[in-house]
Amino acid sequence: xxxxxxxxxxxxxxxxxxxxxxxxxxxxxxxxxxxxxxxxxxxxxxxxxxxxxxxxxxxxxxxxxxxxxxxxxxxxxxxxxxxxxxxxxxxxxxxxxxxxxxxxxxxxxxxxxxxxxxxxxxxxxxxxxxxxxxxxxxxxxxxxxxxxxxxxxxxxxxxxxxxxxxxxxxxxxxxxxxxxxxxxxxxxxxxxxxxxxxxxxxxxxxxxxxxxxxxxxxxxxxxxxxxxxxxxxxxxxxxxxxxxxxxxxxxxxxxxxxxxxxxxxxxxxxxxxxxxxxxxxxxxxxxxxxxxxxxxxxxxxxxxxxxxxxxxxxxxxxxxxxxxxxxxxxxxxxxxxxxxxxxxxxxxxxxxxxxxxxxxxxxxxxxxxxxxxxxxxxxxxxxxxxxxxxxxxxxxxxxxxxxxxxxxxxxxxxxxxxxxxxxxxxxxxxxxxxxxxxxxxxxxxxxxxxxxxxxxxxxxxxxxxxxxxxxxxxxxxxxxxxxxxxxxxxxxxxxxxxxxxxxxxxxxxxxxxxx
Ligand code: MSP
Numbered sequence: 001x002x003x004x005x006x007x008x009x010x011x012x013x014x015x016x017x018x019x020x021x022x023x024x025x026x027x028x029x030x031x032x033x034x035x036x037x038x039x040x041x042x043x044x045x046x047x048x049x050x051x052x053x054x055x056x057x058x059x060x061x062x063x064x065x066x067x068x069x070x071x072x073x074x075x076x077x078x079x080x081x082x083x084x085x086x087x088x089x090x091x092x093x094x095x096x097x098x099x100x101x102x103x104x105x106x107x108x109x110x111x112x113x114x115x116x117x118x119x120x121x122x123x124x125x126x127x128x129x130x131x132x133x134x135x136x137x138x139x140x141x142x143x144x145x146x147x148x149x150x151x152x153x154x155x156x157x158x159x160x161x162x163x164x165x166x167x168x169x170x171x172x173x174x175x176x177x178x179x180x181x182x183x184x185x186x187x188x189x190x191x192x193x194x195x196x197x198x199x200x201x202x203x204x205x206x207x208x209x210x211x212x213x214x215x216x217x218x219x220x221x222x223x224x225x226x227x228x229x230x231x232x233x234x235x236x237x238x239x240x241x242x243x244x245x246x247x248x249x250x251x252x253x254x255x256x257x258x259x260x261x262x263x264x265x266x267x268x269x270x271x272x273x274x275x276x277x278x279x280x281x282x283x284x285x286x287x288x289x290x291x292x293x294x295x296x297x298x299x300x301x302x303x304x305x306x307x308x309x310x311x312x313x314x315x316x317x318x319x320x321x322x323x324x325x326x327x328x329x330x331x332x333x334x335x336x337x338x339x340x341x342x343x344x345x346x347x348x349x350x351x352x353x354x355x356x357x358x359x360x361x362x363x364x365x366x367x368x369x370x371x372x373x374x375x376x377x378x379x380x381x382x383x384x385x386x387x388x389x390x391x392x393x394x395x396x397x398x399x400x401x402x403x404x405x406x407x408x409x410x411x412x413x414x415x416x417x418x419x420x421x422x423x424x425x426x427x428x429x430x431x432x433x434x435x436x437x438x439x440x441x442x443x444x445x446x447x448x449x450x451x452x453x454x455x456x457x458x459x460x461x462x463x464x465x466x467x468x469x470x471x472x473x474x475x476x477x478x479x480x481x482x483x484x485x486x487x488x489x490x491x492x493x494x495x496x497x498x499x500x501x502x503x504x505x506x507x508x509x510x511x512x513x514x515x
Contacts, residue, residue, distance in 0.1 A: 006253035014074035034461035048093035053228030057214035103238030129153035321463035376442030377494025393487035
């Protein structure tokens, strides 16, 4: 079985500072990366910034700064955000790096070699904000301004000499690929829109621009820069040292296991990117997953709407793990989700502080008083104990399958239920009434500690710092977190000292309006 796993986030436009939507893509990717790592996979996790194109050039011009200098600054804020979010990305790529430029120009030459590129003239609508071309039937006019119907962004008319990619030539091959690989476009609800778009007839794609210069030059024709999406999509292989297909990174990690992206950029990933790869005779990624949007006041965040949520502010107010937990739990994965301070506070108070924090606190305080602060050793499981412990063993395989289908909701529900059951178990077993039956008292404490360990392992991909803090109770470290040990009910060694770890989550007093 191939134990390599390659996950990517979109590379972000450094045209403005990162917002909650960007943080969301990255946190979810980190969740999968961490899960796969604790399941024994060798994980490559890529994120970065997409720095060329007219959108960036204009943003830099507005500030009167050289585009590269402008990108240096904002790209750094994305890099800083990665560490603020505690991401375990193994690489951060910038499309202005040499390694990337070489790779893009090589891919271009491959497309030329295969006869997929020709010079002609483009005339049509273009949205600089989306860096996308739109057909006449994809735009509308509101108050005299032409906009793209799907993204609501302004479009402008362009007419210029351009190189084209023969996208239409790949229509049937793409449709066959979708059919042969039913999971290629996920979630399934997003598949049909792509398939019907392809079936409606693909037009050849303009892949170079002549009227501005901020981009990677077309090899052998320096009047043109390569279309920013052809440039950007190549990041997924340039970070693996393409065109050196003998390089270990490329050999181990291409094709990617999953490109995690927002639903608005599905067309680029599920149509253009596979077509480029087919033309270059390179393998296609295994999956493209289009997640929903984080909405603010029920609308997608954007600079123009002024409804941007700053992840750093939320982290400062509530801490990182609560934000990670909230985004992973409350936004039903694959769908849009509205972010609300009230729900975030509910999550902290009820799930994190009450259900998880309290469980850890209660069992360790009890063990401290009644078991000399050590993991009890004289134990014998009865059916109640076995039942609650076996629930983990019985579900490991299912959890793996669900994660491979990106069923994040199943994963989080499993944890929330396990926490509920664990608290109920401790209450129902009433260890405080077993002071005359020390073996039973010890066994209840041991079982509950084992459950705390197991749940903390499962929580690690979601709230890594808090999980590691809880695991310090047992002196366990990150390297000890191994998913398969969920089925070991005697993992904790008897007589191990239990460490004091302090409060895991502080409850939030409701902040009243206008306070
Ligand atoms: N640069 C391109 C991606 C190139 S990938 C080869 C791009 N950049 S972006 O910065 O505009 O968006 C990056 C990602 O953030 C996209 O997946 C987009 O869907 C996501 N989000 C932007 N706003 C969002 C929300 N409000 N909610 C969730 N994600 C959204 O597109």
